[in-house]
Amino acid sequence: MEGERHLPIEFSNHMHDSLTHLQEKIGELKHTMNEKDCCILNDFEEVNKLFKSIHHSTATFYLQLYLEPYTKDLEILTACAQSLSEKRHGALIAIKRNNELETLVHSGIPLHAKLSPSLLEAIFYPGNPLHDGGVLIEGDSIISAGNIFPSSVHYKGKEKLGTRHRAAIGLSEISDALVIVVSEETGRISFALGGVLYPIQPGGITS
The missing domain is CATH 1.20.58 (Methane Monooxygenase Hydroxylase; Chain G, domain 1)
Structure with a gap:
């Protein structure tokens, strides 16, 4: 790593x-x-x-x-992930680093909005039409929401993964993006980078 x-x-x-x-x-x-x-x-x-x-x-x-080299809003991202975790609201957030991502994701709704905790939490609020998709972030902007990320084709771990976790790993397999994922079942927070899923909180993998 x-x-x-x-x-x-x-x-x-x-x-x-x-x-x-x-x-x-x-x-x-x-x-x-x-x-x-x-x-x-x-x-x-x-x-x-x-x-x-x-x-x-x-x-x-x-x-x-x-x-840190790619966004000034790390505190916003971590605070939002923690809030979503506590509420058991699932989330999938890709942060662009060097590679272009817009050609790798599909069906998203363009937003080009200033990154904020309230907007991220609204997007992932259960019942919001965009909450099941992934958010694409570049710098301090939310580029799009409701994106479909490519699912992992190389994951060979022992633990069963749900759709969000496979999508997080999948996008990180074909780009240098860092993808934060929050489980809606347990609230566990992880991030994917280079095709590997890393826990931010101790605990088992969930769907």
């Missing part, structure tokens, strides 16, 4: 410290299991929260790394 070979020292050190702390917490949990005859669910919860925090900071770093 692009950018992984030359991680900034500050980020690398932060991740090392965070993972060391997690390892220590897991060690404490193992000690608790061996030494105490009590419920350890709260200890598991503490480890789980720490893991999720590390996962979130890592996902945020990579999203910024891959999108």
Whole structure:
């Protein structure tokens, strides 16, 4: 994956410290299991929260790394994805990087509107005629909505994927676009890049 070979020292050190702390917490949990005859669910919860925090900071770093040169509205995109996730509103958002995308997607409605959280959330509101399609973003503009993205033909993962996730992977297989996808079943957020799906939140793949 692009950018992984030359991680900034500050980020690398932060991740090392965070993972060391997690390892220590897991060690404490193992000690608790061996030494105490009590419920350890709260200890598991503490480890789980720490893991999720590390996962979130890592996902945020990579999203910024891959999108910062192409859009100034990363915070809008991440905040909107989180809001859609909490509401269990499915979403499919492609951010143009270097490759042209308009010839790779089909049947979209041109918008050419300023990117905003309210507009994105309105597009993906259940019942909106455009909510099942994908949004195409370039810079700080929503170019079109209701697009049909090509479905993946190369995915060989063990987990079953739904239409949105296959479309996210499919477009990233034939372009350098980064595609954010929100599951309407669980609210899980992922992004596809280079034909690979990466979780932004820990959890299982859903349709």
